[in-house]
Amino acid sequence: MPDFADVEGSGVAHRVLGTTMPVLEVALESGQNVISQGGELSWMTATIQMSTSTSGAGSSGVMGVFKRAVAGGTLFMTDFTAVGSRGVVAFATKMPGHIKAIAVDSTREYMVSRHGFMAATPGVSLDMAFQQKLGTGIFSGNGFVLQRISGSGTAWIELSGELVTYDLAPGEVMMVHPGHVGLFEASVSLDIERVKGIKNILFGADTLFLAKLTGPGKVYLQTLTLPGLAHAISPYLPNGGRTDN
DSSP states (O other), X not given: OOOOEESTTSSOEEEEEOSSSOEEEXXXXXXXXXXXXXTOOOEEOTTEEEEEESOOTTOOHHHHHHHHHHTTXXXXXXXXXXXXXXXXXXXXXXXXXXXXXXXXXXXXXXXXXXXXXXXXXXXXXXXXXXOSSTTSSSOTTTOOOEEEEEESEEEEEEEESOEEEEEEOTTOEEEXXXXXXXXEETTSEEEEEEOOSHHIIIIIOSOSEEEEEESSEEEEEESOOHHHHHHHHGGGSEETTEEOO
């Protein structure tokens, strides 16, 4: 079996293959396991046993299931365990982009976009991040939802397009189109501000709101958004039985 790299000494070996549409492969020793949301599996060896339920990723019970559903995830979580000998389980990205491994502990929690979570080791919790300020949960038509990654372990995040990283100083502010917000440390505060000026609203932006991210902490931005991709390819899709050229 090919060599896999450890994740910051966590004992969990993994590798990321590919560039445009990468795939995450996690190598598990007998008894080790990882958890993902339902429907994320790409392939696995015969030594991997999968078990799907409404619990997992630190969110059990009716409230945990409800939070995952509201946050854009599925109702189900799947546990992948190596049985008898070493095994490999793989998760492919759904969009062109990058896969990032993050170490999570009591001093490092993260906020991730609703579709960013791929998989995690046991001990990592995934919950909807209910913000205190009005408007940080749902806005701009399709809604803007973030999930909180906490606990202890390793999580893998899918980011669309290219990955751009900023390390914000205390009080430093970035104004970001919500679709480009991929991942940020929980030490970064989030607020939502309406785009100002009628001309800016009508002609300068495709959203009425911007995410205001204030340091300190790291921010990981993604260059590709699903609405942007849909807009780019829409002229080439059938429309009312006709195809626009």
